[in-house]
Amino acid sequence: MSTGLFVETLPGQPIVDFVREFEAPAAAVYTAHADPDVYVRWVGPTTYETAVTAWDHRSGGAYRFVQREPGRLGEYAFRGAIHTARPGELIIQTFEWEGAPDQVSLDIMRFEDLPGGRSRIVGRSVFPSLDNLRSMLDDGMTEGMETGYRALDDLLREG
């Protein structure tokens, strides 16, 4: 059962709030974000192949990954610095698509257990400007999240 992605932009502010529930405990959903071998298997858009080129998932660490559409030239690279990595609870990290250099946003993801072995991510993405937020939305940010989280549902179901 997919519970869907709830997304809300704060009026006039460069902020997107989102909530997504999962049929698995917070610890498992957190690990799917922290372990690069798991991360590349679900991060959206799922029609792309993802390869990690740097991964040091700790407070004060950093990450970088590259996505390619199979059969096409060109790639999309993303990188960030990890401010907080608190296992099972909280990730606060920066995010940059290298195709829009120096446009850096801040992602805050709280992992919260729910009754019955379920959990949710309560997230906030803070962008450096309203223009940057608009272009990220136009570039399919929420669709990428939705397809990624559905792939994560499948992975969590497999255990």
Added chain:
Amino acid sequence: MSTGLFVETLPGQPIVDFVREFEAPAAAVYTAHADPDVYVRWVGPTTYETAVTAWDHRSGGAYRFVQREPGRLGEYAFRGAIHTARPGELIIQTFEWEGAPDQVSLDIMRFEDLPGGRSRIVGRSVFPSLDNLRSMLDDGMTEGMETGYRALDDLLREG
């Protein structure tokens, strides 16, 4: 000659823009942010003693420093992750006062040369909420910046 700090909050947005000019080239002002031995000598509030406890000033690095008021107990600790460190040009980093845990902002500082060996910082601080921005302003954020930059003027004059 101090040229003063220009600060502007964007109406209804958790963003503070600032501009500060210096009587020194951008490379020197950047170094004063990147070299921990220089940084502790000017960062505000200048009535506090500053000690660096972690410092890895590169893209993907991190920092932490602690401030103490002489003759008093207690300390104020600050830490962040460095997204971009491009010498002489750009710093993008996160910032957290550990007294307000998990309230993390994003600082973007562009270092720009001006004619006559002068330069300016064009900065933007992006906060995770309007409430967090208000409390940082109430806690004297701009006064800390002003006194710090005046101390930096003195250091740059000494060469």
